[in-house]
Amino acid sequence: METNRQTQQTKQQQIKPIPIAIAIMIGSFIGLFSETALNMAFTNIMEDFHIDASAVQWLTTGYLLVLGILVPISALLLQWFSTRQLFSASLIFSIAGTVVAALSPNFEIILIARVIQAIGTGLLLPLMTNVILIVFPPEKRGTIMGMMGLVIMCAPAIGPTLSGLIVDSFSWNAIFWVCLPLLIFTFCFGLVYMQNVSTITKPGIDILSIILSSIGFGGIVFGFSNAGEGAGAWGEPGVLVPLIAGVIGLVLFSIRQFKMEQPMLNLRVFKFSMFTIGLLMVFLCMMLILSVSILLPMYLKGSLLITAFAAGLVLLPGGIVNGIMSPITGRLFDKYGPKYLVIPGFVITTLLAYLFSNVSTETSQLTIIIMHTCLFIGVAMIMMPAQTNGLNQLPRHFYPDGAAVMNTLQQIAGAIGTAVTVSIMASGQERYMATADATNPQVLSEALTIGVQNAFLFACIASAIGLVVAFFIKRVEIK
Incomplete structure (x- = not known):
């Protein structure tokens, strides 16, 4: 018994967690960047391939669909294949999908490429969470999960801005050519530094x-x-x-x-109360994030009538500040626990979502920048503390299942948040247009603004529910 314990401790000492974390976070950053960066190129793709908006949306829908199917199965894959095997497979799929997308001669091929890319991301995201839980002790997880938050939030933040610049200067294909060398570097870096840290049980x-x-x-x-x-x-x-x-x-x-x-997926993780509460808060926060990411670009371009690149610049500070705040909130979580972060965080997001429900066609860009930045400070105070505290309550053998459940419900939250937000916005537009003067050139902008206001009320309600749930959170004490 003593010999086995000493062997396990020796193996743990041989693991180099920092290079492992760097490799897996770089891969996730590029995957998430390429996911959001393509959104700015949708109009260009529609023109090149002569398709409409409902067709081009499949580049996002197909991506989410693959993640929704693959991520729940990841709990099984994490117990069948080694860390290096899954990391290598995820990067190979990402590289292959990127090459195919860059060379796509028609819409069908780029859609297939997006599916291939989604397989890579679907393998990597649960792997990242599982590996961090294994290689870092509980007292350091908040800081590391905060760094993971920087990766997850910064990639979507700089994606629209950088892709807007790339599309304006070159073409939409260049987005993939920019990502390709970074993916190849990550693959090579991982081959050198990635270690097998998970336990293969082959259920x-x-x-x-x-x-x-x-x-x-x-x-x-x-x-x-x-x-x-x-x-x-x-x-x-x-x-x-x-x-x-x-x-x-x-x-x-x-x-x-x-x-x-x-x-295949052990749903007994829901018997752990702090995991369930943390999961619910992450779910609601993810709905809020996706709602904002859909509404603000449409409002900036359709109501304030600014260009796509300018809209990306308006949203950039909020994403960067959120990324910077994530490691800070991670360290604060390690020191003080989740309650003093998630409750003020939901107060901030609820207040800001309500303020966003009062925007107009006359609201200044500076006001939007300040409000968006403050909103994402609140998001940074919620996401990683809630997620880390919940996962900390799980026994080690539940890590793959917890990671899979957490990542799966985030994808579902994204789909629900997007659908409800767009529906509320469209309904508000239709009601306004039915009573407005169609000859007035400002009617379209005003109608979109009314729709956006209504949709932000939904985001405010989701955040308020999260605030109520936050009062039940307790710090998980790990022996």
């Missing part, structure tokens, strides 16, 4: 669980993504059928997991 593979999981999570993401096309989309078969199938699939999947001795 049984239950095909029925995989099918039910794919139908359940995939149906939910697909249904809500289709609903995001407009206010009248909720009653369409393309929304109702996937949502109903998804709900049925999730119910059957959950029942099966609780009955199995070795489940």
Whole structure:
């Protein structure tokens, strides 16, 4: 017994956590950057391939759909394959998808490329969370998860700004050519420094669980993504059928997991109260983030009538400040725990979401910059402390399941937040247009502003619910 403990301690001492974290965070940064950077190129892709907005949206919907299907299965993959194998596979998929996307001669090929890229990201995100939980002790996890927050938030922040500059100077293909050498560097860096840190148990593979999981999570993401096309989309078969199938699939999947001795995704993680509370707060915060990321670019371009690149610059300070704040809140979490961060964080986000619900066509860009920056300071105070505190309560053998559940529900939160936000905004626009003077050239801008105001009220409500939940959080004491 003593010999086994000494062997385990020796292995732990041989692990070099910092190079491992650097390799996996660089890969995640590039994956998330390429995901958001393409949004600024949608109009260019529509022109080049002669497609409409509903078709080009599949570049995002398809990406989310793959993540929704693959991430739940990652708990099984993390127990079947080594850390180096999964890291290498994720980078190979990312590199292959990037090359195919850069050379795409038509829309069908670039859509396939996005699916390949999503497989890489779907493997890497749960792996990053799981590896951090394994290689860093609990008293340092807040700081490291804060650094992870910097990666996760900075990539989407600089994506639109940098891609706007790239698209204006070159073409949309150049976005992928910029990412390619960075991905290759990360792959080579990982081959040198990545170590196998996870325990391979090779549990049984239950095909029925995989099918039910794919139908359940995939149906939910697909249904809500289709609903995001407009206010009248909720009653369409393309929304109702996937949502109903998804709900049925999730119910059957959950029942099966609780009955199995070795489940594909161990849902017993929900028995840990702080994990469940942390998950709920992350879910609501993710809905808020996705709502803001959809609404503000549309408001800046459609209501304030500024260019895409200028809109990216307006949103850049908030993303950068959020990235800077994430390591700071991580260190504060290690010292003081989550309660003194998440409660003030939700107070800030609720207040700012309400203020955003009062914007107009006359609101200055400086006001938007200040409000957006303050909002994301609040987000930084919520995301990593809530996530880290929840995951800290899980026993080690639950880490893959906890990471998979956390990442999966973030994807679902994104799909729900986007769908509900766009629907509320479109409904507000339609109501205003029905009573407005159609000959007035300012009507379109005013209608969009009304829709955005209504949608921000939804974001405010989601944040207020998070504030109520935050009062129940307690610091997890790890022996």
